[in-house]
Amino acid sequence: MQPVKFVTADSLDSDTGFVRLRVGTDLGGSGGPGGTSKPVISKNIKEENIDVRKANKLDTLRAGYKNMISEKVSKKFAEKDEVDDEPPIGAPIIAACYNGDYLYEENYWEGDVNYKMGDSLHYFEIKIIPDTLALKDTLAFGETAKLIVQAKDADSNDVEFPDDKLLTFRIESNENYGTFINANGDTLRATPVVLKNVNYGSAKDGSIRFAAVKENPDSFVTCSIRVSLQEDTTKAGERKAIVLEQTLSIDIVEPYSVYPTYFNSHGVRVYIEQLSQKQFDVKMTRGGKSVSRHHFKLYTDYVVGSGGHNHINIRANNNDNYGYFLKPNDNQHYRPLEDSTSNLGRLDNIIYNASYFGDLMRIYLESSQNKLFIDSIDIIERIPNLVELQEGNNYELVGAPQNHSGTNDPCRPTAPTSQHSVNHFGTQQMITSIQNIADDYALLHSGIIIRVNDMSLENGGLFDANNNWSNPHQSHRMGTNADIGFTGISQNDNCVNLNRRDLENIIRRHTSQAPYIEGDHYHVYQ
Numbered sequence: 001m002q003p004v005k006f007v008t009a010d011s012l013d014s015d016t017g018f019v020r021l022r023v024g025t026d027l028g029g030s031g032g033p034g035g036t037s038k039p040v041i042s043k044n045i046k047e048e049n050i051d052v053r054k055a056n057k058l059d060t061l062r063a064g065y066k067n068m069i070s071e072k073v074s075k076k077f078a079e080k081d082e083v084d085d086e087p088p089i090g091a092p093i094i095a096a097c098y099n100g101d102y103l104y105e106e107n108y109w110e111g112d113v114n115y116k117m118g119d120s121l122h123y124f125e126i127k128i129i130p131d132t133l134a135l136k137d138t139l140a141f142g143e144t145a146k147l148i149v150q151a152k153d154a155d156s157n158d159v160e161f162p163d164d165k166l167l168t169f170r171i172e173s174n175e176n177y178g179t180f181i182n183a184n185g186d187t188l189r190a191t192p193v194v195l196k197n198v199n200y201g202s203a204k205d206g207s208i209r210f211a212a213v214k215e216n217p218d219s220f221v222t223c224s225i226r227v228s229l230q231e232d233t234t235k236a237g238e239r240k241a242i243v244l245e246q247t248l249s250i251d252i253v254e255p256y257s258v259y260p261t262y263f264n265s266h267g268v269r270v271y272i273e274q275l276s277q278k279q280f281d282v283k284m285t286r287g288g289k290s291v292s293r294h295h296f297k298l299y300t301d302y303v304v305g306s307g308g309h310n311h312i313n314i315r316a317n318n319n320d321n322y323g324y325f326l327k328p329n330d331n332q333h334y335r336p337l338e339d340s341t342s343n344l345g346r347l348d349n350i351i352y353n354a355s356y357f358g359d360l361m362r363i364y365l366e367s368s369q370n371k372l373f374i375d376s377i378d379i380i381e382r383i384p385n386l387v388e389l390q391e392g393n394n395y396e397l398v399g400a401p402q403n404h405s406g407t408n409d410p411c412r413p414t415a416p417t418s419q420h421s422v423n424h425f426g427t428q429q430m431i432t433s434i435q436n437i438a439d440d441y442a443l444l445h446s447g448i449i450i451r452v453n454d455m456s457l458e459n460g461g462l463f464d465a466n467n468n469w470s471n472p473h474q475s476h477r478m479g480t481n482a483d484i485g486f487t488g489i490s491q492n493d494n495c496v497n498l499n500r501r502d503l504e505n506i507i508r509r510h511t512s513q514a515p516y517i518e519g520d521h522y523h524v525y526q
């Protein structure tokens with residue numbers, strides 16, 4: 001026997017009631033109820049068989065009726081599971097079958113079916129339609145999807161529902177990975193992610209969007225999106241959006257350091273490609289798979305205050321100050337560098353060529369298509385292994401602002417303008433030479449200490465003593481220079497002229513070089 005579906009008619013005029021059903025072989029028989037059904041049992045069958053067959057038919061009907069009830073009950077439970085935590089909702093069709101005193105006579109079975117008129121809305125269906133060509137319900141970090149909400153009856157048929165009814169949208173799981181964009185195009189920033197007072201008409205038209213723009217998952221996460229009717233939150237719907245990782249990144253191996261593009265001690269430019277260049281790759285993945293033809297831009301900016309440059313004026317915008325990029329098999333200098341990922345989702349063997357400065361240079365990577373796809377890496381521009389000259393008995397450290405507080409340099413009563421507070425870094429060899437020069441001069445001229453001015457900054461590189469990202473120091477870049485004044489300090493803190501012939505001889509002895517004369521000091525190099 002096929003299941004029979006009973007649907008209430010539109011003409012029912014009360015909210016609850018019952019309908020009496022009769023099923024039989026002779027509904028039009030004498031004494032029985034009216035009807036048009038005719039017996040299905042052939043008149044040719046012998047009388048003794050009729051009773052047996054009739055009984056069988058009635059048993060079948062009863063069994064069918066029980067089945068119908070149990071199907072209804074299990075369907076109710078199934079619906080309950082679909083809409084989490086919701087009690088079964090009044091349906092426009094049968095809410096419960098009457099399972100009491102059904103009775104049957106010879107020719108028909110009779111039973112009552114209760115009905116209860118509910119709203120035709122039973123739940124909301126949510127469709128997630130990603131903007132990109134992607135799997136259903138699946139989008140990636142940086143992507144958005146249209147949400148289409150449809151009112152449904154208990155049989156999952158579309159139903160009319162007033163456009164002005166208000167809905168609440170909420171993200172119920174992994175809300176750190178997704179949010180909504182409202183009908184005005186505003187992205188909801190708050191957590192928890194709840195968007196209230198959305199007209200059903202607007203939701204039905206797909207004007208609310210889901211946006212995977214908060215965090216980039218490591219692989220993927222599932223965001224549960226729930227839409228409920230504000231006046232009766234038992235009327236609701238839920239859908240899961242899968243959010244994949246999507247990452248544009250700089251692929252680089254340590255050490256993240258290069259030499260500044262530098263000059264040697266004599267002010268002659270020396271550039272050693274291998275030392276001032278750092279190679280890296282750019283790659284793009286979506287859900288772990290490579291993304292080809294993704295256009296991106298690379299550019300650099302220095303980290304303010306790094307490398308001992310304690311001044312905040314902006315460097316002139318040129319390759320010497322910001323470094324530049326090279327592509328493989330291409331000698332052009334790019335700043336910025338713009339290109340696209342290959343079919344393998346990459347651009348390999350990009351080279352960063354250092355600036356003149358010893359500092360922290362930040363390489364920025366940006367997608368040209370979506371500003372959420374960004375990465376950056378800090379490259380230390382540094383002459384390695386520089387050490388700081390510490391205070392000593394036979395020399396005074398001068399030239400940095402803090403060296404001139406009070407009267408500790410009687411030869412220079414006003415502080416220098418240099419805003420480089422650590423100016424005495426050098427190679428270990430240079431540090432030792434300065435200490436030996438000071439000691440030897442004190443042996444010859446007891447009680448006189450020499451004044452050691454600028455050496456190199458902590459990372460080396462161009463030492464712009466005038467705080468203008470430019471000379472005057474041509475050298476002082478590699479920790480192999482020091483400026484020693486022609487004047488020194490006596491035991492009673494007076495500024496005295498040094499014996500230049502003695503000082504120069506001592507310098508020659510320890511550096512194997514004759515120092516240059518620069519204004520009021522010897523420029524010592526090694």
Ligand SMILES: [Zn+2]
Nearest residue numbers: 309464467469
């Ligand atoms: Zn500087």
Ligand SMILES: [Zn+2]
Nearest residue numbers: 482483518523
């Ligand atoms: Zn110098």
